[in-house]
Amino acid sequence: MNPHPAPALERAHDDETYYLNMGPQHPSMHGVLRLLLRLRGELILECDPVIGYAHRAHEKMAENRSWIQFLPNTSRIDYLSGMIYNLGYCQAVEKMASIEVPVRAQAIRVIVSELNRIQSHLLWFGTFLLDIGGITPFLYCFDDREKILSILERVTGSRLTYSYGRFGGVSQDIDDVFIEQTRSFLTRMRKQAPMYHQLVHENVIFRKRCEGVGVISREVAHDYGITGPTLRAIGVDYDVRRAEPYSGYEQYDFEIPTRTGGDCLARFEVRIEEMEQSCRIIEQALDALPDGPVKPAKFIKKLKPPAGEFYFAVESARGHFGMHMVSDGGDVPSKIKLRTPSFSLLSSMSEVLEGTMVADTIAILGSVDVVLPEIDR
Amino acid sequence: MSYLGSIFSGFKTLLTGLGITGKEIGGKSVTELYPHVEPELPEAFRSVIQLVRFEESGSHDCVACMQCVKICPSTCITIEGGKIEGIKGKRASEFEIDFALCSLCGLCIDTCPTDTLEWANIYDDAGQEREWVYDLLKPHEAFEEQYLTTRRAIEAKEAAEKAAKKAAVAKAKAEKAASEAASQEASPEKSDTTSEADS
Numbered sequence: 302m303n304p305h306p307a308p309a310l311e312r313a314h315d316d317e318t319y320y321l322n323m324g325p326q327h328p329s330m331h332g333v334l335r336l337l338l339r340l341r342g343e344l345i346l347e348c349d350p351v352i353g354y355a356h357r358a359h360e361k362m363a364e365n366r367s368w369i370q371f372l373p374n375t376s377r378i379d380y381l382s383g384m385i386y387n388l389g390y391c392q393a394v395e396k397m398a399s400i401e402v403p404v405r406a407q408a409i410r411v412i413v414s415e416l417n418r419i420q421s422h423l424l425w426f427g428t429f430l431l432d433i434g435g436i437t438p439f440l441y442c443f444d445d446r447e448k449i450l451s452i453l454e455r456v457t458g459s460r461l462t463y464s465y466g467r468f469g470g471v472s473q474d475i476d477d478v479f480i481e482q483t484r485s486f487l488t489r490m491r492k493q494a495p496m497y498h499q500l501v502h503e504n505v506i507f508r509k510r511c512e513g514v515g516v517i518s519r520e521v522a523h524d525y526g527i528t529g530p531t532l533r534a535i536g537v538d539y540d541v542r543r544a545e546p547y548s549g550y551e552q553y554d555f556e557i558p559t560r561t562g563g564d565c566l567a568r569f570e571v572r573i574e575e576m577e578q579s580c581r582i583i584e585q586a587l588d589a590l591p592d593g594p595v596k597p598a599k600f601i602k603k604l605k606p607p608a609g610e611f612y613f614a615v616e617s618a619r620g621h622f623g624m625h626m627v628s629d630g631g632d633v634p635s636k637i638k639l640r641t642p643s644f645s646l647l648s649s650m651s652e653v654l655e656g657t658m659v660a661d662t663i664a665i666l667g668s669v670d671v672v673l674p675e676i677d678r
Numbered sequence: 679m680s681y682l683g684s685i686f687s688g689f690k691t692l693l694t695g696l697g698i699t700g701k702e703i704g705g706k707s708v709t710e711l712y713p714h715v716e717p718e719l720p721e722a723f724r725s726v727i728q729l730v731r732f733e734e735s736g737s738h739d740c741v742a743c744m745q746c747v748k749i750c751p752s753t754c755i756t757i758e759g760g761k762i763e764g765i766k767g768k769r770a771s772e773f774e775i776d777f778a779l780c781s782l783c784g785l786c787i788d789t790c791p792t793d794t795l796e797w798a799n800i801y802d803d804a805g806q807e808r809e810w811v812y813d814l815l816k817p818h819e820a821f822e823e824q825y826l827t828t829r830r831a832i833e834a835k836e837a838a839e840k841a842a843k844k845a846a847v848a849k850a851k852a853e854k855a856a857s858e859a860a861s862q863e864a865s866p867e868k869s870d871t872t873s874e875a876d877s
Contacts, residue, residue: 366751367749370751371751372751372783373751373752374751437699444708447708454722454723455720455722456722457722458784459782464782464783472784473722499694500694500695500698503691504691504692505687505688505692602745602789
C-alpha cells in the first residue's frame, strides 16, 4: 500500500471508474513520470501527474557551493539542451556581476546553443514518432543527431553534459574544422528535411493520431504559463530570443514559426520549422564570426556579485527557462530559483488530458516534449 | 474525401514511406561496431584528469597549491604535499581523484596555476567497487627520483651562481671602496672619470 496516496485516490469514486497508473516505469513514458489516470473505459476522467522521482535538489545544491561550482549542475537540469542551460546560467551571472563577454564568445554561444536546440528537437522528433508507433524516422533522425553530438564533442569534449560555458566566455575556441563540419551538417539537414516531410508529415497514420488531438486552449496556456513551441503552436509568437534578446540574438534574422491549431500536429510543425530557423541563425553567425578572444585572460573563479535579486531568462528547446538569483554579496548564492518550461507543460496536462482517450495520452505527452529531470530538478 | 479516396491516399502515403526505407536499405551503414572498432576520440575528450609530463623537467609540476581541491564541485580530489629536501617550493606527494564522484566539468584544469592538469583519453575503464580512485602520481613515480636529482642539481647550480654573483658584487664593492679611497688622495679630474664610469 502506498503510504502517500495521491489526492485523486482519496476522492470518492463510483463502480464504473477505475484507476490506471501510467509509469513510473512505462516503456513510452518520458523518463520517470507517473500519471495517475481515472478512467471510465478508455476515457480519461481525471489525470494527476505525480513527479519527484528524479529529484536531485539542484536549487538546494546551489546554496551550498560557490557561483562557479554550480556550473556543472546546470547542464544536468535538462540533459537534452544542456548547452542552452549552461550558457544561460553563465550569462545570468555575467549580467549580475557585470562581466564583459567578448563578441566572438557570444557568437560561439549562439552557434552551439542552436546546434543543441536542433539536437534536442531531433531527439524529440524520433521519440515522439516512436511513441505513436513509427520506428523508422527514429533511426534516421538519430543518425543526424549523432552528427551534431560529434561536432559538439570535438570542441566541448562531452556529448550531453557540456559544462562548456565559463564566466566571461566559453572554455574552448572553435576552429576551422568545426566551422566546416557545421556547414556540412546544415547542408545535410536541409537535404533531409523534405525526406522527413514525406516520411512523416504526409503519412496517413501520423495525421490521424495528431490532427485535432490534445488541443491546448489559450486560456489553459495562459493559466499554467506554457511557453516555447507549445505556446507558439497556439498562435502566440512569444520567444525569449526575440522578446528579450541575449547573447546578440538581435543581430540575426530569423522567424518565429507559429500555428493556430494548438493540437499535436501544430506542435509538430512548429518544431520542424524551428529547426530550419536554427539552421538560418547558425549560418548567419558563422558568416559573421568575429575574431578575438573567447574568454577573459584570467580565469574567473571567485566571484562576488553585488547583493540583490536578479532575473534572467533564455529560450531553451522547450520554452522560457528563467533563473531568479538572490545574492547577498558573497561568493555563494543565497538562492537560485529555476523556472523550467516543462513543469508548466506537465502541470497543464491534468486539464488537457481530461476527456481524451488513453491512447492519445502518449501522443499528447510526446508532442509537448517534457523532460523529467528538468521538472523535478 | 470519399471513403475509397481516403483508402487510396492512405495507401499512397504508406508506399511513399516504404519507398524511402527501401532507398535507405541500399545506403551505407552508419553504425559504429563499438567494442570491435576503437572509437576516434576528439582532442578535447573528457575522461579522468592526469598530470602533464613536461619535457623540460621530465615530470609533472604539481606544487600542491590546492586550487583544484578548492574549486572541485564534487570534492573528489585529494592532494597531499610538502617541502622536499633540497628543492624550493612545495611538491605533491599524493594526488588522488575519486572518479566515481567526478562530474567532468574541467574547472580543475582551468584553475591550475602551473597548467599541469589535462584530460586523459581513457574511455573504456570499468570498476567493480564503489571507490574508483585514480592515483595520478603513479605514472610519474619512475621519473620522480630523476626529477629531484636534476632539480637539486639545477637549484644547487643556481645557488652557486647566485653565491658567485653575490661574491662578485661584494668584490666589486670592495674594489670600488678601495679605489674611492685611493682617488681621494689623487687629483679631482681622476675622481670625475671614476664617477662617470660608475654611472
